[in-house]
Amino acid sequence: MEKINNFWRNFVWPTKKQWGQFFNVASKKEKYTLSVFLIIALTGLIMLGARFYLNHSRIEPARGGTYTEGFIGSPRFLNPTLSQLKDADRDLCALIFSGLLKYNGQGELVSDLAQEYKIGDNGKIYDVILKDNLKWHDGKDLTIDDVIFTLQIIQNPEYKSPLRLNWQGVEFEKIDEKTIRFKIKNAYSPFPHNLNFGILPKHLWESISPAAFALTELNLKPIGSGPYKFSKLQKDKDGNIKNAELISFDKYYGNRANIDKIIFQFYSSEELALNALKNGEITGINSISSGQAKNIKTDFPSFNIYSLQLPRYFAIFFNESQNAILTDKNIRQALAYATNKKEMIENILSGYGQEINSSFLPGMTGYSDQIKKYDFNLDQAKNLLDAAGWKDADNDGFLEKNDQKLEITLTTADWPELAQTAQLIKSQWEKIGFRVNLEIKEIGKIQNDIIRPRQYQALLFGQTLSIEPDPFSFWHSSQKKDPGLNLSLYENRDADKLLEEARQSLDNNERAQKYQQLSSLLAEDLPTIFLFSLDYLFGVNNGIKGINYQGINITSARFGDVNHWYIKAQRKWQF
Numbered sequence: 001m002e003k004i005n006n007f008w009r010n011f012v013w014p015t016k017k018q019w020g021q022f023f024n025v026a027s028k029k030e031k032y033t034l035s036v037f038l039i040i041a042l043t044g045l046i047m048l049g050a051r052f053y054l055n056h057s058r059i060e061p062a063r064g065g066t067y068t069e070g071f072i073g074s075p076r077f078l079n080p081t082l083s084q085l086k087d088a089d090r091d092l093c094a095l096i097f098s099g100l101l102k103y104n105g106q107g108e109l110v111s112d113l114a115q116e117y118k119i120g121d122n123g124k125i126y127d128v129i130l131k132d133n134l135k136w137h138d139g140k141d142l143t144i145d146d147v148i149f150t151l152q153i154i155q156n157p158e159y160k161s162p163l164r165l166n167w168q169g170v171e172f173e174k175i176d177e178k179t180i181r182f183k184i185k186n187a188y189s190p191f192p193h194n195l196n197f198g199i200l201p202k203h204l205w206e207s208i209s210p211a212a213f214a215l216t217e218l219n220l221k222p223i224g225s226g227p228y229k230f231s232k233l234q235k236d237k238d239g240n241i242k243n244a245e246l247i248s249f250d251k252y253y254g255n256r257a258n259i260d261k262i263i264f265q266f267y268s269s270e271e272l273a274l275n276a277l278k279n280g281e282i283t284g285i286n287s288i289s290s291g292q293a294k295n296i297k298t299d300f301p302s303f304n305i306y307s308l309q310l311p312r313y314f315a316i317f318f319n320e321s322q323n324a325i326l327t328d329k330n331i332r333q334a335l336a337y338a339t340n341k342k343e344m345i346e347n348i349l350s351g352y353g354q355e356i357n358s359s360f361l362p363g364m365t366g367y368s369d370q371i372k373k374y375d376f377n378l379d380q381a382k383n384l385l386d387a388a389g390w391k392d393a394d395n396d397g398f399l400e401k402n403d404q405k406l407e408i409t410l411t412t413a414d415w416p417e418l419a420q421t422a423q424l425i426k427s428q429w430e431k432i433g434f435r436v437n438l439e440i441k442e443i444g445k446i447q448n449d450i451i452r453p454r455q456y457q458a459l460l461f462g463q464t465l466s467i468e469p470d471p472f473s474f475w476h477s478s479q480k481k482d483p484g485l486n487l488s489l490y491e492n493r494d495a496d497k498l499l500e501e502a503r504q505s506l507d508n509n510e511r512a513q514k515y516q517q518l519s520s521l522l523a524e525d526l527p528t529i530f531l532f533s534l535d536y537l538f539g540v541n542n543g544i545k546g547i548n549y550q551g552i553n554i555t556s557a558r559f560g561d562v563n564h565w566y567i568k569a570q571r572k573w574q575f
Helices: 002-010 016-026 028-055 087-096 143-155 191-196 270-278 290-299 329-337 341-345 378-387 416-430 443-451 493-505 508-527 555-559
Strands: 059-062 066-072 101-103 109-111 114-120 126-132 171-176 178-181 228-235 241-248 261-267 303-308 311-317 353-355 407-413 435-441 457-462 528-534 536-541 568-573
Touching: 066 087, 066 270, 087 241, 087 261, 087 555, 101 191, 109 191, 114 143, 114 191, 126 191, 143 171, 143 178, 171 270, 261 270, 270 290, 270 378, 290 303, 290 416, 290 536, 311 416, 329 378, 329 528, 341 353, 341 416, 341 528, 407 416, 407 443, 416 435, 416 457, 435 443, 443 457, 493 508
Parallel strands: 066 261, 407 435, 407 457
Antiparallel strands: 059 568, 101 109, 114 126, 126 178, 171 178, 228 241, 241 261, 303 536, 311 457, 311 528, 353 528
């Protein structure tokens, strides 16, 4: 060891002249040996440097790139006070506008424009404080006055906002330049979920009358405060919106979005969107049907499909006022036992769904797997009908009683999964002697012509809750008529009491117990057959990074963490 140390102490690197003399007198073998040695040494140094760099640096998102999403449908109102009825409106508004609170990619309600909120008077007062230095896309300051202005529009019936029902009876006042106070008559535990409404700029909207509110150009050229600002849109020769372009907002209060530009291309069908994907015109699709998911995975291996569980479910809602046969609980139970949910999920949903037995899904306050179930059992169904006096007297395959056929009309929307499910239910129910008539209605007409006037005998449809549910409008007897959503016209005093008490309780365990009791009542009375929750499928090219979902509350919440998405990346030193 001492010899090695002495060697390096006395070692002198050859001069340029000495190197030249060496190459003049060295043999080919010596030159070759030295060259190999130098190459190996240099390679070693490069690898060592590269390893050091990799160990002391990390890949970080960089700004740049364009994400182009194919969207099935088209926008009408890029206005958060009017945007609740169309997916395209909601999704674009989620990028353009900000609320006091918002849902992130994990389904959590988190701060948006609000710095914090405080609860007082046993849940009847909420003070919300804004963050500093909030800006509109046109550079103006965003203030409490904008929040109050937006709420006044929502509450005013002349503006016809779909959000008005959520804000009836809520009082609010400006405390200071950064604070607004909300007052509600009774404690209402899900109230914070109302605070995700998008806020309008007062300085642009205050001069617009209620009559002109839905017609103004601002509805298609919006100014918001979200992570992306509106750039432009294009229409086809018929006036339909072809695409819309948004660009990253450089004065956004949070981290500026990495992707410079998001373009939405609008299509009237999934087939047209898939053709655009095939032709390389888009890098994402807003919604994928379960029937197409397998084909997309095979045909587009670089395309990631995110399967997300939304707090929504699909069920059959009975309307006893339209068909007297349904007043007999034995009939409803027979139909429940004759319904094979597993067959629906396997054959129609391609496995992208889960069987359910109540309106409270796993992960929700109030969920319980101990609720009474009506597992598929044809013999049980037939026995119930036989005990109720229904026989096939004329051997036509359908039961009758007192010259009345056992007949029912099932109505649903012309959405592919629902229409196919209705056909399957028809075949299942006919196996126990029911004559089933199907009515498949356009999705736009079913709301106005069928649901609002309650013109159906049995309705196959879906309902959406919040992660922190308040099913009051779905099951309380006061909500039997439009605009309530009690689609089974269910009436039970005990259920009403549970719903009223649960929404006023600030104790999560107490609410859960009351909702479980409600589920037991619904399972016993059976105004509805709960079928399945359907996964929301959303596809993005794997070149789009930074997408991380655990669960979302609504489809537009897939953009809740959009500022973390990225296409380009860079490596930076870290020590």
